[in-house]
Each structure stands twice: as structure tokens, then as C-alpha cells.
Amino acid sequence: MMRAVEDALQSMSARTGSLDALARLLSQATQQRAVAVGGYVNEVSRSAIGVRGISNKAQLGDMVMIRCDDRLQPAEVVRLEQTRVLVKPFDDRVMPPLGTPVFPEGPFRIAPSPQWKGRVIDALGQPLDDKGLLPAGAQAIAVDCPAPLAMNRSRVEKGLRCGVNVVDVFVPICFGQRMGIFAGSGVGKSTLLAMMTKAADFDTVVLALTGERGREVRDMLEDTMAGKLEKTIAVIATGDESPMMRRLAPNTATAIAEYFRDRGDNVLLIVDSITRFAHAAREIAIAAGEPPVSRGYPPSVFSQLPRLLERAGPGRVGEGTITGIYAVLVDGDDHNDPVSDAIRGTLDGHIVLDRGIAAQGRFPAVDILGSISRLAQHNWTPEQAKLATSLRGLVSRFEETRDLRMIGAYQAGSDPLIDQAVNLVPRIYGAMQQTPTSPPSLDPYSDLAMALRPKEAS
Ligand SMILES: Nc1ncnc2c1ncn2[C@@H]1O[C@H](COP(=O)(O)OP(=O)(O)OP(=O)(O)O)[C@@H](O)[C@H]1O
Ligand SMILES: [Mg+2]
Numbered sequence: 001m002m003r004a005v006e007d008a009l010q011s012m013s014a015r016t017g018s019l020d021a022l023a024r025l026l027s028q029a030t031q032q033r034a035v036a037v038g039g040y041v042n043e044v045s046r047s048a049i050g051v052r053g054i055s056n057k058a059q060l061g062d063m064v065m066i067r068c069d070d071r072l073q074p075a076e077v078v079r080l081e082q083t084r085v086l087v088k089p090f091d092d093r094v095m096p097p098l099g100t101p102v103f104p105e106g107p108f109r110i111a112p113s114p115q116w117k118g119r120v121i122d123a124l125g126q127p128l129d130d131k132g133l134l135p136a137g138a139q140a141i142a143v144d145c146p147a148p149l150a151m152n153r154s155r156v157e158k159g160l161r162c163g164v165n166v167v168d169v170f171v172p173i174c175f176g177q178r179m180g181i182f183a184g185s186g187v188g189k190s191t192l193l194a195m196m197t198k199a200a201d202f203d204t205v206v207l208a209l210t211g212e213r214g215r216e217v218r219d220m221l222e223d224t225m226a227g228k229l230e231k232t233i234a235v236i237a238t239g240d241e242s243p244m245m246r247r248l249a250p251n252t253a254t255a256i257a258e259y260f261r262d263r264g265d266n267v268l269l270i271v272d273s274i275t276r277f278a279h280a281a282r283e284i285a286i287a288a289g290e291p292p293v294s295r296g297y298p299p300s301v302f303s304q305l306p307r308l309l310e311r312a313g314p315g316r317v318g319e320g321t322i323t324g325i326y327a328v329l330v331d332g333d334d335h336n337d338p339v340s341d342a343i344r345g346t347l348d349g350h351i352v353l354d355r356g357i358a359a360q361g362r363f364p365a366v367d368i369l370g371s372i373s374r375l376a377q378h379n380w381t382p383e384q385a386k387l388a389t390s391l392r393g394l395v396s397r398f399e400e401t402r403d404l405r406m407i408g409a410y411q412a413g414s415d416p417l418i419d420q421a422v423n424l425v426p427r428i429y430g431a432m433q434q435t436p437t438s439p440p441s442l443d444p445y446s447d448l449a450m451a452l453r454p455k456e457a458s
Pocket of ligand 2: 191212272
């Protein structure tokens with residue numbers, strides 16, 4: 001008996017020895033591969049890392065792996081020269097010693113699957129929740145891919161209800177439309193976006209939180225969106241993460257949305273905020289040596305914005321759609337800053353939130369007169385269009401005469417239209433108010449009719 005145990009122990013130690021030898025061989029092979037197909041670090045700074053030996057094996061935007069202390073750290077090629085390549089790691093803390101091996105890996109790809117619904121991931125597609133490994137789908141897709149050709153896309157013509165009354169009545173949205181929510185900080189962009197994720201019309205919701213506060217992530221997922229997470233995939237890169245992660249998160253989210261669109265789903269893609277994406281792209285472009293041209297933004301930022309935004313929209317005929325809603329943080333409440341301007345020009349409409357309205361406690365703080373949906377006519381019936389236009393007219397009268405009425409310069413009865421506005425507009429505003437905890441409205445027009453019903457009948 002003793003003999004058998006000794007034999008078994010001996011054979012186990014022989015096997016462990018051969019496993020060790022195999023591991024040594026593998027490690028040697030990996031190092032040889034670095035010499036054979038990779039390059040090495042020859043310059044390190046806080047903004048980027050210089051690599052020699054891969055100039056003819058990598059392309060701009062490709063992923064490379066830097067081998068640091070037996071771990072492979074991903075980085076992206078941000079500048080390509082004849083003898084060296086500048087790469088920027090996705091983890092800012094990576095500072096490899098000179099001579100560290102670097103392997104080119106080609107474009108960055110992810111393999112989404114329907115089982116990703118209900119999960120929270122980072123920009124590189126790694127799980128951030130405690131639900132275990134993320135199952136890989138059948139096909140790996142490049143995260144940075146072009147939008148479908150304009151002539152191959154189906155047309156945007158089917159309206160939807162997002163459950164937020166003021167949007168559904170005054171700036172209604174269609175499947176495949178791209179809208180921006182423009183506001184300064186703290187006016188209610190994130191809250192409005194979270195309320196829109198509750199819309200029942202969508203099969204899948206992809207949420208990219210980029211550059212926002214870490215605290216808000218759990219608040220948004222666990223409070224505002226509670227109970228709606230089973231059809232949501234959240235891609236998170238908080239403000240403290242590297243600019244590479246912050247720039248990648250909306251691209252990863254868009255690639256996931258494209259995957260579900262190609263399967264025929266109507267996808268809601270939400271990005272909070274696209275301005276932080278532009279800030280991250282600015283930081284990276286400056287690190288790559290581009291000159292800043294407009295308020296510190298290098299030119300490539302203004303080409304990256306439409307490239308990302310154009311990927312949302314309708315798919316090819318027979319495919320699903322991506323309805324894109326993008327929060328735009330208006331720097332210093334200046335609606336004409338170059339990034340807001342570039343985004344406004346690309347999107348199919350904008351919802352403007354106003355600090356004055358928020359200060360009155362009227363939420364969502366939508367400036368009805370300053371907001372437009374360029375595809376509203378596909379959503380409204382002719383009667384609804386007529387109603388929305390006349391209500392807009394009343395709101396305009398009410399706001400124009402606000403100061404006059406405040407100082408008592410207007411006598412009731414002088415203008416029947418103004419009298420009607422004074423009577424109805426506060427009630428319209430009342431019907432448009434919603435908080436994140438109020439249930440999504442099923443029929444905004446019946447809510448409105450209730451509010452506008454003559455007082456004695458109610
Ligand atoms: N619909 C709403 N109902 C009630 N309160 C709201 C509503 N929308 C916004 N608020 C209030 O406004 C505050 C700021 O909202 P939110 O965080 O959504 O703004 P933001 O524009 O996303 O800000 P930031 O630019 O800093 O991210 C909230 O904490 C909340 O108190
Ligand atoms: Mg916010």
C-alpha cells in the first residue's frame with residue numbers, strides 16, 4: 001500500500017516538473033514572438049508611449065498589447081511614423097520600462113451576445129457587475145466601423161412614445177432618429193435620459209455613461225432605471241478613468257447597439273455625455289501631436305463626432321433601428337460653443353433644458369420654444385400637429401408677455417389670445433411635469449386634455 005502511494009507521488013512530481021517545463025517553454029515562445037512579430041518601448045511619457053519595430057505592422061486606431069510584469073496591457077495606436085509608433089494605454093497608470101515588448105493586435109473587437117442584456121460592462125467589454133464572465137457571441141465585430149451607406153438605409157418614418165409628456169407632445173421622436181439634450185450642468189439631462197430608458201417601445205436599451213460621476217452610475221441603474229434593467233446593457237467609463245476609456249465607451253456602446261439592430265431590434269442608444277467623449281478625444285489628439293484649432297479642440301475631434309453620431313439611425317431595409325439620444329453638456333451655458341454647434345448640426349433635433357425653468361422647480365426643464373424635432377411630422381397625426389402648433393403659439397405669447405404682466409402693464413381683456421394663454425399655459429406646464437418616480441405616461445394627449453378641461457367640468 002505504502003509503495004503504491006510513493007509511486008503515485010513520484011509520477012505526480014514528474015508531471016508537475018513537465019508542466020513547469022511547458023510553462024517555461026510557453027513563456028520563451030511568447031518572448032520570441034515579441035521579438036519576431038512585435039516591437040519594444042523606446043520612449044515613455046505621461047501622455048503617450050513610443051514603440052519601435054511595429055510601424056509596418058500596425059495601423060492608426062489598432063490595438064497593441066504591452067507586456068508589463070507578465071500582464072498584457074491594452075493600448076491604442078494614436079500616431080504612426082516611419083520608425084516609431086505612439087501608443088496610448090487604456091490604463092493611465094501603465095508606465096512600462098524601456099525595452100518592454102509590444103505586440104500589434106489589429107482593430108479592437110467585441111463579440112456581443114443577447115445574454116449581455118442586464119449586464120454592466122466597461123469600455124473594453126469586461127464585466128463590472130458580480131454576475132460572472134460575459135458569454136462571447138458567435139461573431140467578433142470591430143468597435144470602430146463605418147455607418148451604413150446613406151442610400152442603403154431605410155427611411156425614418158415610424159413614430160414612438162418615450163413616456164415623457166413634454167417630449168411626446170412638443171418634440172416627438174421617431175424610431176431611428178438622433179436627438180441631443182442640450183443643457184448646462186445640473187439642469188436635468190441625466191434624469192431626463194434615465195426617464196426615457198423606460199419607454200416601452202424599445203426591445204433593447206444600450207446606455208453609455210462616459211465621463212460622468214461614479215456615484216451617479218449606481219443611482220441611475222438602481223433607482224431611476226429600477227425594474228427596467230433586463231433589457232439594458234450599460235457601458236461605463238466614469239470621469240476618473242483614462243481618456244482612452246472615456247472615448248471608447250460610446251464606440252463600444254454603439255457597436256453593441258449595431259449588433260442588436262442587425263438582429264432586427266429597435267434599440268435605444270443613450271450616451272451621457274457626448275461632450276465628455278469630445279473632451280477625451282481632444283486630450284488624445286493633443287497627446288498625439290495634433291494642433292488645437294477651435295477653443296483647444298484639434299480638427300480630428302470634429303470628424304470623430306459625426307462619424308460616431310451617424311452610426312445611430314435606421315439600419316438597412318428589413319433590419320431594426322438605433323434611436324440615439326445624446327446628452328450635450330453646454331460649456332458655461334454657451335449654446336454656441338464649437339462642440340455643441342457641431343453636434344447640433346449632425347443630429348435630427350434638439351431638446352434644450354433651461355436653468356431658469358429648473359430654478360422654478362418645473363421638471364423636466366424643457367424649453368418648449370427652443371426645442372425642435374426635425375422628424376416630428378412623421379410622428380404627429382395632422383390633428384396632433386395642429387394642436388402642438390397652437391399650444392406652442394400660446395406658450396410663446398405667455399413667455400413674451402411675462403415681463404409686461406409682471407410689472408402690471410397688461411390689462412386683462414385687452415387681447416383675448418393673451419388672456420387664453422394666461423389661463424391655459426400654467427395648466428399645460430402642469431400637465432408636462434414629471435419626476436423620475438412618476439410612472440411613464442401612456443397617452444400624453446389624454447393627460448393634456450384632462451389638464452385643459454374647463455375648471456367647472458373637472
Ligand atoms: N424630472 C425631474 N424631477 C425632479 N427633479 C429633477 C428632475 N430632473 C432633474 N431634477 C433635479 O435636478 C438635479 C440635477 O439633475 P441631473 O443630475 O439630471 O442634471 P445633469 O444635467 O445631468 O447634471 P450634470 O451636467 O452635472 O451631469 C437632480 O439632482 C434633481 O434634483
Ligand atoms: Mg448628468
